[in-house]
Amino acid sequence: MSTPSAVERFDDKARQSFESVGHTTVYRGELLRHPVYTRVLHWTVALFFFLALFTGFALYLPWLFRWITPIFGGGQLTRTLHPYFGVAFVFFFAFQVLNWIEPMLWTAADSRWMRNIKRITTGEEKMDSPETGFFNAGQKLLFWEVVVGCVLYIITGTILWAGARTFGATAVAISYVVHDISAIVMLGGIFIHIYQSTIGEPGTFEAMIRGAVSEAWAWTFHPAWYKQVTGRDPQQAYEEARRQMNSGSKP
Amino acid sequence: MADRKALQTEMISGHSGSSAGHGMQRDLEVCKLVDTTTCIGCKACEVACMEWNDLPFSATTFDNTYQTMPETRWDFWNLIKFNEHQNPDGTIQWLMRKDQCMHCADPGCLAACPADGAIVKYANGIVDFNQENCIGCEFCVSGCPFNIPRFNPETKRVYKCTLCSDRVGEGLEPACIKACPTGCLKFGSKDDMKFIAEERAKQLRDNFGWQNAGVYDPQSVGGTHVIYVLHDATDPERYGGLPKNPQIPWTYTVWKWLFKPVLGAFALFGAVGILFHHAINGPRVAQPEPPKKDGTNPNVNA
Numbered sequence: 001m002s003t004p005s006a007v008e009r010f011d012d013k014a015r016q017s018f019e020s021v022g023h024t025t026v027y028r029g030e031l032l033r034h035p036v037y038t039r040v041l042h043w044t045v046a047l048f049f050f051l052a053l054f055t056g057f058a059l060y061l062p063w064l065f066r067w068i069t070p071i072f073g074g075g076q077l078t079r080t081l082h083p084y085f086g087v088a089f090v091f092f093f094a095f096q097v098l099n100w101i102e103p104m105l106w107t108a109a110d111s112r113w114m115r116n117i118k119r120i121t122t123g124e125e126k127m128d129s130p131e132t133g134f135f136n137a138g139q140k141l142l143f144w145e146v147v148v149g150c151v152l153y154i155i156t157g158t159i160l161w162a163g164a165r166t167f168g169a170t171a172v173a174i175s176y177v178v179h180d181i182s183a184i185v186m187l188g189g190i191f192i193h194i195y196q197s198t199i200g201e202p203g204t205f206e207a208m209i210r211g212a213v214s215e216a217w218a219w220t221f222h223p224a225w226y227k228q229v230t231g232r233d234p235q236q237a238y239e240e241a242r243r244q245m246n247s248g249s250k251p
Numbered sequence: 252m253a254d255r256k257a258l259q260t261e262m263i264s265g266h267s268g269s270s271a272g273h274g275m276q277r278d279l280e281v282c283k284l285v286d287t288t289t290c291i292g293c294k295a296c297e298v299a300c301m302e303w304n305d306l307p308f309s310a311t312t313f314d315n316t317y318q319t320m321p322e323t324r325w326d327f328w329n330l331i332k333f334n335e336h337q338n339p340d341g342t343i344q345w346l347m348r349k350d351q352c353m354h355c356a357d358p359g360c361l362a363a364c365p366a367d368g369a370i371v372k373y374a375n376g377i378v379d380f381n382q383e384n385c386i387g388c389e390f391c392v393s394g395c396p397f398n399i400p401r402f403n404p405e406t407k408r409v410y411k412c413t414l415c416s417d418r419v420g421e422g423l424e425p426a427c428i429k430a431c432p433t434g435c436l437k438f439g440s441k442d443d444m445k446f447i448a449e450e451r452a453k454q455l456r457d458n459f460g461w462q463n464a465g466v467y468d469p470q471s472v473g474g475t476h477v478i479y480v481l482h483d484a485t486d487p488e489r490y491g492g493l494p495k496n497p498q499i500p501w502t503y504t505v506w507k508w509l510f511k512p513v514l515g516a517f518a519l520f521g522a523v524g525i526l527f528h529h530a531i532n533g534p535r536v537a538q539p540e541p542p543k544k545d546g547t548n549p550n551v552n553a
Contacts, residue, residue: 059388061303062367075366075386076407123532162395169544172393173363173500180506184514188521195525201535216537242539 024211031218031229033207041096042208048089049190055082056183081163090150097147099102103134104144110137126220133224138196142189152182216241279421280376282444283354283428286480287490289435290347290466292317292331299430300329300351303415323350325401328412329427332491348479348490349427349436352399352412354378355472359499362507363394376441376476377416382408396472396497414476432528444478451480469497 006218009179026032055078057065062075072078100148109131117138119125128136135143156175164172197204203217215237223234230237297319301308306327312320318333334346358378361370369384370391380391380400385405391400400409415425422431424438437444448466455464465484468474479493487493 020470059365059386061511062365062386064515066367068472069386075384077409079388080407081385119537121532123535126535126538160388163389165389165402169393169395170498172390173502176363176390176393177502177506177510181514184518187518189523191518191525197527199529199534203537214537220537221535238538245539 026212029215030212031215031226032211033213033218034211034213038096038099039208039211041092041099044092045089045096048085048092052082052085052089053067053183053187055079055085060180060183083157086157088151090154093146094245100135100143104140106140106144109133110140113137114141116176127238128221128223130223130227132222133228134222138192142193144177145189146186149182149186152178156182252381261330272292279374280441281414281476282376282439282441283414283425283477284437284439284448284480285349285454285477286435286437286448287348288451288455288461288480288482289433290349291433291435292333292345292347293432294319295430296349296427296436297327297329298332299426300412301327303418304328304413315412317345317347323399323401323411325403328352328401328410334489334491336489345483346490348493350491351427351477352378352414353397353472354412354414354476355497356475357499358501359394359396359497360391360396360400361394362499362503363390365390365507368419376418377414377419378476378513379413379416380409380411382406382410385409390503394499394503396494396499398492441474441476448478448480452484454466455480455482467493469494472497472499528543 015035018040019035022036022040024032024036045142051082054065054068055072056069056079058072058075058164059082062069066075069075071080072081083164109129113120113129113132114137116125116129120128156179159167159171159175159180167175197208204221207213207217215230218229219234220236226232226234226237277419300306309324309326314321316333316335317331319330320327323330329349329351332346332348332350334348336344338344358370358372360380361372361378362498364370365388366384366386369381369386370378371381372378385408387402387409389400389409391396391409392402398410401411402409415423415427418425428436428438435527437447439447445466445468449466452464452466455461461482463483463485465479465481465498467479467484467487479487479490481487481490485488487495
C-alpha cells in the first residue's frame with residue numbers, strides 16, 4: 001500500500017474514507033492500480049450505464065427489444081425510468097471525470113500511440129510503448145468519448161424529456177437522432193472496453209475488481225506508469241523476468 | 252366495411268378466373284369533409300365526440316372567443332377553432348374550423364413512433380392510437396405537423412381523435428358527423444368527399460365571390476382523410492393555424508427506416524467483429540508469458 005499514486009486526485013478525503021469501507025490487498029509482485037473509491041465509482045457508473053442502455057434499447061427498437069420492457073415494469077415505466085438512469089449515469093461519471101481528469105489529459109505520446117495503433121491491435125507489439133503512462137491513448141479516447149457523449153445526452157435528453165410541447169417539434173426531431181447516434185458510438189466503445197479489459201488483455205479485469213495488477217502486467221501495458229511507481233526500468237525488469245523464466249524452465 | 256370485404260368473393264371453385272364483379276367494389280378509403288363556410292360554431296360535434304368516446308368532462312377555459320378552450324386536450328379531441336379575421340377591405344369574418352386529427356395518408360406520428368403497434372393506419376385511411384402499446388415517449392407529438400397528439404401524464408399514454416374507427420368499422424358515420432345540424436360535416440369515401448368539396452369550392456368561387464375558395468387536402472403528407480373547404484385556400488393559417496405546407500421532420504423519415512436498423516446491425520456486427528479479433532489475434536498477455544502446460548516456452552523465440 002506504500003505505492004505513491006501516479007495521480008493526485010481531486011478529493012483525497014473521499015478516497016481515504018472509501019479505503020476504510022473496503023480495502024485493497026496488494027500481494028508481492030503486484031502493484032496498486034485502482035483504489036476502492038475509483039472501483040466503486042466505476043461499477044456505479046457501469047450499473048447505471050447498463051440500466052440506461054437496456055431501457056434505451058427497449059425504446060430504440062421495441063420490435064427487437066420488447067422482451068426487456070417487462071423487466072422494468074412495462075413500456076411506460078421503462079420510458080419513465082430511462083431518463084433517471086441516464087441522469088444517475090452522468091452524475092456518477094462526473095465524479096469519475098474529476099477523479100481521472102489528470103491522467104486522462106491527452107499528450108503528444110498519445111498521438112504517437114494512435115499512429116501505431118495497428119501494430120498494437122494486431123498484437124505485433126507485445127510490449128506497449130515505453131511512453132505509455134497510467135492510461136494508454138485508447139483508454140483516454142474512450143474516456144473523452146464518454147465525456148462528449150454525456151454532454152450530448154444531457155442536452156438532447158433534456159429536450160426529449162420535456163418533449164415537443166416545451167422545446168418544439170424540430171428540436172425533438174433532431175435531439176432524437178443525436179441521442180441515438182451518441183448511444184451507438186458509446187456502445188461501440190463499451191464493446192471494445194469490455195473486450196480489452198477481460199479476454200483481450202488478461203489481468204486487466206483484476207485491476208477493477210481487486211484493485212491490484214501484477215508487475216508484469218504493469219511493465220507490459222503501462223511501462224511509463226511502472227517506472228513512475230517502482231522507479232525501475234520496465235524494459236530491464238522484463239528482460240530480467242524473461243531470463244529467470246527461461247533459466248527456470250530449462251531442467 | 253370489413254365484413255362486406257370479407258363476404259366479397261374473389262374466386263369460386265370450378266370457375267376459371269376471378270368471379271364476376273370482383274374488384275368492382277369502390278374505394279374503401281374513408282374521408283371526413285368539413286365545410287368551414289357553413290359551420291355555425293354550435294359545438295354539437297364537440298359534445299358528440301365526448302359522449303361517444305366516453306371522455307370525462309373537465310373544466311373548459313374561456314379566452315374571450317367563441318372557442319371552448321385554447322387547444323385540444325387528451326380528453327378533448329375535437330375543438331372548433333375560432334378566429335376573427337379582418338379582410339383587406341375592413342370587413343370582419345368569423346372563421347370556424349373543426350380541429351381534430353387529420354388522419355394523414357403519410358402520418359408523421361406513425362413515422363416518429365418507436366413503439367411496436369402503438370400507432371396503426373388502417374386500410375380505410377384511419378390513423379389510430381393503440382394505447383395498450385403506447386410507451387408515452389411523446390415522439391408522435393413532435394412528428395405531427397398538425398399538433399394533435401396529447402399526452403396524459405397520469406396514464407402516461409397519448410390520445411387523439413380516432414375518426415370513431417369503432418363506429419366506422421360497423422358502417423356508421425363518426426359521432427361528430429351525426430351531430431352536425433348544418434350539414435357542414437360529411438362523411439363517405441375519399442373520392443366522393445373530394446368531389447363534393449371541389450363542387451362546393453367551385454360554387455363558392457362562381458356564385459358567392461370567394462375567388463380563392465378551395466379544398467384543403469395537403470399533398471405534402473400524402474393527402475389527409477379529413478379535408479376542408481376554405482373561403483380562401485391560399486391562406487389556411489388564418490383558420491386557427493392550419494399549416495399551409497405541413498411537413499414531417501426529415502429526421503424521422505430518413506432516420507427511422509434507414510439509419511436506425513443499419514446502425515443497430517452495425518453495433519451487433521461490431522460485437523461479432525470483436526470476437527473475430529480475438530479468434531485471429533488472440534489475447535495480449537503480460538510479458539514474459541508463463542510457460543504453457545505442454546512445457547513449451549513462448550518466450551524463447553520472442
